[in-house]
Amino acid sequence: MRWAGDRVARRATRLLGGLALYGCSTALLVRAGLGTDPWTVLTQGIARATGLTLGAVVVLVSAGVFLLWLPLRQRPGIGTLANAVLVGPVLDQALRVLPAPHPWPYRLLFLVGGLVGTAVATGLYVGAGWGPGPRDGLMTGLARLGLSVRVARTLVEASVLVVGWLLGGTAGIGTAVYAVGIGPLVGYFLPRLALRSNEPGVPPRDGHTRASRPDATVDSSAP
Template sequence: MKWAGDRIAQRATRLLTGLALYGISTALLVRAGLGTDPWTVLTQGIARTTGLTLGAVVVLISAGVFLLWLPLRQRPGIGTLANAVLVGPALDQALRVLPTPQPWPYRLLFLAAGLIGTAVATGLYVGAGWGPGPRDGLMTALARRGLSIRLARTLVEASALASGWLLGGTAGIGTAVYAIGIGPLVGFFLPRLALQPNEPAKPPHDGHAPASRPDSTVDSPAP
């Protein structure tokens, strides 16, 4: 991954905002009670087995996903490490303050907000240019091998869902909506939120030195 060292303050702000939003969006999906995203299905299964909080399991899963990067030759960056250690605590904090809505319209609103928020968050922290999160690293690595962002994201989420279900995690209609919708949403937001490194200014005249002007002080030759 190429280091994006320009606009550091702007990139850091986007990175931290995206990670906080990702944790909050995951908490919204949990509180909706309609089925969480595939990775949280996996997280719930492990949490119920170990007794750990969802946020603590998120950190552990992030460390485990790094092992899947090895055959894909994906390199972590600052954003990758920040994702691994910050999303889990943000999730736990959001779960402490968010209510659990009972009426269906509010639950659907939480589901929609969590889904869209996850896509925006992904565009922010991946688009910061400091490395994708552990889970999104799988998506971007597959995309570099010819898959579209949409298809790569869908494949990664579906694999996590299957593993989570086998471990006892719960799924619902919200899980199906997430699995279908997250790929197109990330494909929409990521290109629009990504910050590209500043390109160096091009030299004038395509790299050629500018033509010298005749010196008016030079005497003309005698006739």
């Protein structure tokens, strides 16, 4: 029988590793300069309008999204709070060390690396079973009002994309690639990286948050 502390350590490792990878993957998408996921487009737009770093805006946007949870009666978990406070600082640190590639092959490599990394990161932090990210919870909360998760996700992400683009965020071919590719990639990685539901101390899959389903995830994704 495994020690309970070992189970907690494994889940914490997946959660923290997933969030760190999520921040680094977002930095790859930003440095590629080909367009990012909708929430990062919004983050870029707000950062350019306010002079704040991208990471600082991520934290502030997460706090704002939490306020929207209140009327939706969503309850954050440990993973939700960790997502809100950790992804932003990791993103800023990654942007400090990552170069901005100029040749197209390298930019495409950054784009693909960021996309796949985001999917793996989502599988890790959602699969830990300690709650969805702030943006995931917003979409699943809207779904409880009668919308399908897919419709809720489309409405939310389309809205933040338009606002972010109007504020000066970067939308482009990378945004389209992200929109098309993130769902299938998360659908592939999430069941392979999530902790087994029959493992002691891990909640059953049916009792897990709906954000653990591929069509309810970010980002994506984000976070």
